[in-house]
Amino acid sequence: MQIKKHQNEEPIPDFVLWQNYKDGDIDSLSELMRRYYMSLLQYGTKFTKNKMLIEDILHDLFLELLDRRAFISNPESVKNYLFKAFRINLNKAIHKNNLMIGIKEQEEDIFADLKTIEHAILDEDSEKEIIAKLNQYFGLLTKRQKEALHLKYYESLSHEEISAVMDINKQSVSNLLQQAIGILKKSWFAYLVLFKLFSS
Incomplete structure (x- = not known):
């Protein structure tokens, strides 16, 4: 069919x-x-x-x-x-398989398409410095904070749907997202990238 x-x-x-x-x-x-x-x-x-x-x-x-x-x-x-x-x-x-569980925190941040965003903000000459800064700020987030951000802003899931996927209550989802955004807001640069990504 x-x-x-x-x-x-x-x-x-x-x-x-x-x-x-x-x-x-x-x-x-x-x-x-x-x-x-x-x-x-x-x-x-x-x-x-x-x-x-x-x-x-x-x-x-x-x-x-x-x-x-x-x-x-x-x-x-x-x-x-x-x-x-x-x-x-x-x-x-x-x-x-006795593998390590956990969201990658050091080698890659949660945003797979950072290069596109980076070029929209600063010149290509600053790319390495940008990546270093973003990795630093996103590295402050916990595994679950990153996962919640990914599900909400990449997969467009609601708080209720995220709670079902992550097997936590909706209040915990709200807490994770608020904490993550709060951490990123401490850096105007990271928050600017966050705003551009989430509003696009």
């Missing part, structure tokens, strides 16, 4: 694809995988550098969805469901 779009070429909503998948349409599940694969892949790099493991868990997740479609209910948010299921499966695999 070929995935069709609504009139005006609008993307098919997630919940429609999910229901089609539940009804046995493999193409709909493939479309969901295509839609979220890169986002899930990037999210996985916040927990481990082992990209092969991340890809394996992603593939296993969608195979599991195929096998268990008769037993899976309809979630309120398909995206939220996929991120939470992936997070749980990846953490289990990391434990099993």
